[in-house]
Amino acid sequence: MNIYRDESNPLFQYVVGLGDDALILGHRWSEWLSKGPNLELDIAASNLALDLIGQANLLLEYAAEVEGAGRSADDLAYLRDTQDFRCHWLCEQPNEDWGVTIARMLMFSTYQYLRYSALMQSTDRQLAEIAAKALKEVTYHRRFAAEWTVRLAQGTDEGHRRVQNGFNILWRFVPELFETSGGERTLANDGIAVASDSLEADWRETMDEVMTKAGVSAPETSGRVMASRHNGHHSEHLGHLLCEMQFLQRAYPKASGATW
Amino acid sequence: MDNDWDLYEVFVRSKRGLSHKHCGSVHAADSKMAIENARDLYTRRSEGESIWVIRAADITASDPAEGDALFGPAADKVYRHPTFYEIPDEVGKM
Numbered sequence: 001m002n003i004y005r006d007e008s009n010p011l012f013q014y015v016v017g018l019g020d021d022a023l024i025l026g027h028r029w030s031e032w033l034s035k036g037p038n039l040e041l042d043i044a045a046s047n048l049a050l051d052l053i054g055q056a057n058l059l060l061e062y063a064a065e066v067e068g069a070g071r072s073a074d075d076l077a078y079l080r081d082t083q084d085f086r087c088h089w090l091c092e093q094p095n096e097d098w099g100v101t102i103a104r105m106l107m108f109s110t111y112q113y114l115r116y117s118a119l120m121q122s123t124d125r126q127l128a129e130i131a132a133k134a135l136k137e138v139t140y141h142r143r144f145a146a147e148w149t150v151r152l153a154q155g156t157d158e159g160h161r162r163v164q165n166g167f168n169i170l171w172r173f174v175p176e177l178f179e180t181s182g183g184e185r186t187l188a189n190d191g192i193a194v195a196s197d198s199l200e201a202d203w204r205e206t207m208d209e210v211m212t213k214a215g216v217s218a219p220e221t222s223g224r225v226m227a228s229r230h231n232g233h234h235s236e237h238l239g240h241l242l243c244e245m246q247f248l249q250r251a252y253p254k255a256s257g258a259t260w
Numbered sequence: 261m262d263n264d265w266d267l268y269e270v271f272v273r274s275k276r277g278l279s280h281k282h283c284g285s286v287h288a289a290d291s292k293m294a295i296e297n298a299r300d301l302y303t304r305r306s307e308g309e310s311i312w313v314i315r316a317a318d319i320t321a322s323d324p325a326e327g328d329a330l331f332g333p334a335a336d337k338v339y340r341h342p343t344f345y346e347i348p349d350e351v352g353k354m
Contacts, residue, residue, distance in 0.1 A: 038265070040286050040297040047300050147292050155289075 010183030012067045013086060014193050015127070016076065017229065018115075019059030020087035022134075023077055024238070025108060026052030027245050028095055044144070048105075051137040058130045078249035082239050083232035090173040092238040096166070099152055099159070103166025105145035110206050111177050112138045114199045123191040146210045153214035164216045172221045177203070181230040267316040268294035270301075272308035280312050291315075 029049035036042035060073035090108055095101045116138055119131035152159035178200040180188075187193035211217065227233035265287040271280035283302050288294035294313040302308065322330060334340070 038287055040288065040301065043304075044297065044300045047304060144296060147296070151289065151293070 009067065010187050011124075011192065012063055013181075013183055013230075014187055015059055015063040015066055017086035019056045019063055019073075019076070020085050021091050021108075021112070022052045022059060023056035024085070024087040024241065025091040026050075026056055027241060028091070028101075028104075031095055032101070048141060048144070051141065055130070055134045055137070058133070062126055062130065074249070078246045082234050082242060085232070085234060085238060085242075086229050087234075087238070088173065088229055089176055089226070089235050090170060092235060092241060093170060093173070094237055096169070097162055098148075099162025099164075100166035100169060102145055102148040102152060103163055104170055105141060106149050106210060107167075107170060107174070107177075107207065109138055109141035109145050110210075111199065111203055113142050114202050114206075115194055115196075118194040118199070121191075122193070127192070149210055149216070150214045153216050160216070163214070167211070167216055168219045171219050172226070174221070175223055175225045176229065179225050179228060179230065181228075184230075265289050266294075268298070268313040269316050269319060270294070270298040271312040271314075272298070272302050273310040273312075274308050276309065280310065283307075285316060286313070288313075 026049050029045055029052060032045035033042060033049070036045060056077065057073055060076045064071050064073055064076055088108075090104060093100075093104065113135065116131040116135040120128050120135065122128045122131065149163055152163040154160075178197045180195045180197045184193050185195055188195035188198070207218075266289075267285050268288050268291070269285050270283055272283045273280045286294055286297040286301060288297050291313055295311055298311050298313055303311065
């Protein structure tokens with residue numbers, strides 16, 4: 001039984017999904033801050049985090065407006081529990097090391113690039129405008145990740161091992177990227193949303209191009225979706241992430257808003 | 261790790277029509293990374309629309325000890341400055 005039916009308010013669920021992907025991946029990038037080998041990479045990581053959290057802010061603000069229940073973007077980000085999040089499993093996986101982080105960023109920024117490109121044609125003007133702004137940022141993210149993938153894979157044996165390890169660990173989350181819920185399908189038929197499965201062919205082709213150039217390969221996986229974000233199912237890692245991300249808001253609720 | 265990375269000098273053009281100006285340096289493993297690092301460090305507040313990077317080791321610089329020989333002789337040749345001409349208004353700022 002699907003207890004978190006996105007049919008009840010599909011546009012809200014859809015926009016929350018877009019926002020949660022950006023928020024959770026942005027938080028993962030923020031975890032790199034102060035851990036870079038030098039100032040240059042530390043700032044690169046913080047820029048990626050800020051781009052993504054900025055996208056999350058716009059998307060969750062819009063989601064809150066669509067929901068019309070008096071919640072704010074901050075409420076959605078900091079006061080929901082794991083089962084109410086709609087991010088992909090790929091976004092919530094731990095950074096592990098730079099190889100895993102870069103493999104994930106290549107996989108997900110390629111996905112976001114295709115999704116935002118298509119969303120620019122949305123009949124929902126607000127979504128189309130957010131997509132147009134985000135696309136510029138994500139175009140850079142994809143370039144950054146693609147260059148690092150090649151740099152690691154072609155640089156040293158250890159670099160190759162680590163980025164290949166990233167793809168080995170993360171490839172099992174690929175099928176979920178293209179899982180299309182009923183609500184999303186309905187919205188896509190109305191020209192509002194982008195059906196996730198419509199992105200698969202382009203995604204695989206683009207990934208193949210970069211991975212071939214880098215000399216890394218996709219591992220064999222079962223191709224099954226393990227559990228669905230559309231139903232609020234997540235890996236254990238999301239809970240740990242939220243513990244940290246939501247701590248301040250939950251421990252000191254009065255510190256939020258105007259009293260900061 | 262830093263020791264393995266080259267130092268690159270960064271030149272940023274703030275607007276089309278202006279020239280690239282030296283604005284600092286970044287460490288990077290290759291020139292593409294140098295562009296990205298420079299983009300993140302020097303243009304994140306819309307300071308530029310074009311970046312050049314060059315490995316600092318590839319720059320040949322004049323020797324300060326030779327300053328007198330290189331630049332001293334120009335000091336007493338005021339006639340090289342076009343200050344004796346009237347510049348027509350329509351030419352604008354030079």
